[in-house]
Amino acid sequence: MVTVTIRAWSDYQTTGPATNVIDYEKPHIFKVQNFMGHWCDFCANFMWGLIAQGVKCQDCGFQAHKRCSEKVPNHCMPDMKYVKRIYGCDLTTVVKAQKSLIPIVVEKCVKEIELRGRVLCASTTFHFTAGTVSHADAEPDASDVAEGPGVLATTVYTDPLQHFQTVGQYELPCLVCVRLGEGDGENECEGMDQEGLYRLAGFHDDVEALRMAFDKDAENVDVSSSRFEDVNTVCSVLKLYFRLLPIPLITCEVYKRLMEIIKTEDLSQSEQVRLMKEPMASLPPAHFHTLKYMCAHLRSENLAIVFAPTLMRSDDANPMASLMAAKFEQKLMEVILVNHTKLLGK
Template structure:
C-alpha cells in the first residue's frame, strides 16, 4: 500500500467513507487497486486479498478489489444479473435501452451492497426485466476505474480512429491492447461482450443490434481521462465504434481475452 493522490471523488474500500482532501487522501494497493484511509489500511492484511467483511460495498468499489474479496473471476453482481436476464429471455423489446424503475434499481443496489450474492433479484421479487438490466449498467457506470481502463483508453480509441488500418489490423491491435487490462477487467469484459452478442442474436424481436447496444454501453464501459470537453465530445463516435466492434467480433475477442 502506497500513499496516493486520488483524482475525483473516491471512497475508502474498508469503511466506505469519503476520502477527503486534495492530495494524499489515502493509500492505494498498486497490485489489486484497494483504496483506504491511511488509518483504515492498518487494519487490512498485506496479502493483497482483501477480506469481504472489510469491503463495505459492491457498487463503486474497484473491480479488482471486489473480485479478490469475493474470490471470483468476475463480480457476483455481473454474473447474477446476466444469468437472470438470460433466464427470463432476451427477447424483450428495447432491452438495455429502456430504463427500469428507479426505486427498484436503488433497492437492488443497496441490497447488493449489504447482502452481496445473497441478493434476491428473482422475477418473484422484481418482475420488470429492465430493472435488472439497469442495475447491471449502473454497476459498470459507478466503477471508479472503468471496465476498459484509463490506461488502455487512448490506445484503443487511437486504433479505432486510424484510417490507414483495415478491419483485421484494428482487431489485432485492439486485442493486443487488451492484454494491458487487469485480469478482473479482462474476464468481466469477456463475459459481458459474450452476453451482448447473445442479445443481438434476438435483435429481430428485441430491436437491439450491435450498434444500438454500443450506444447504450459505450458511456458505461469507457470514460476518457481527458478533461477537455471538446475531446470527449469527438471521442463518443469512436467509443461506440469500439464497443460495436467487440460485439460483432465477440468470438475473436472472447477467445483471445485471457
C-alpha cells in the same frame, strides 16, 4: 419433435490472464490510523506514539508503520468485512474479496436477464433441458435451464439461423415459430425480445432497492421475476454497476491505445483487430474476464451505442472532448462485440 443444441454454462472458457483471483496483483489502500498497543504486520515491531502511529489498508486490514508501508508488495487480499459496498468499489477489489472470477452482481444480473428470455420463450412451445430445447406441452420450470459459471453463449435472438434445426416445414428458430402461431397465443415471449432492453430505464425505487441489496449482501440477493417483475430494473442495475466503477471496465490506459487504433482511417477491421489484441491483453485480469463475460452476453452490434459510454471512458474531464469521442467509442465497442472471440478468446 425439434431439438436445438445449447452450449452449457460449463463450456465458457477462461483463457487469457490468470483465472486464480489470489494471483491478481493489487496494491494496498493505506490510510493513517490511530492504534492502541499494536505491532506492525510488516516488521513485527511495536508501533510507538500516541496518535497516527501507522497506516491501515482499507480493503484487507493490513497494518504497518508509514515507512514499512512503502515496502509492502502489492499482495492485498481484500476481505468483505472491510469492503463496505459493491457499487463504486474497484473491480479487482470486489472479485478478490468475493473470490470469484467476475463480480457476483454481473453474473447474477446476466443470468437472470438471459434466463427470463429463455424461460418465457420456452413457456409457449418448447421445453428447456441442460443441453437441448424440446417441444413440450408442459410449462418449463426455471430449474430446467442449464446453470453454471459462465454465460449462455448461444442466444436465441443473435445466433445464425443455421444453428436451429428444421421445425416442421420451416427452418426457423423456435421464437419465429411461436410468432407464426405455434404458441398458445397467451404467453408470448418477452425477455430478450422486449423492446428497449438495455435502453429503457427501470423503475428508480426498484433500481435503488436492488443496488442497496447488492451492497449489503451480494451473494443472497433475489433478482428473480417474483421480486423484480420488470427486466429493465435488472438491466439498469447492471449498467449502473459499470457506470460507478472508479476504474472503468476498459481502463483509461487501454482506452487511449484502442481509440488511437480506431481513429486511424486507413486500417481495415481485420488490421484493427490484430492491433487491438495487445492492449486488450494488458487489461487487469478482473477487467479482462468481466469484459469477456459481458461480450459473450451482449453479442448484438446495435448495443454498441448503449454500452460504449458505460464500459469505457476517457480520463479527460473536458465535456467537449467526450462528445467528440462518442462516435469513435461506439465504433470501438462494435468492433469488440463483433470480434470478441478473437480479442478475448472463446
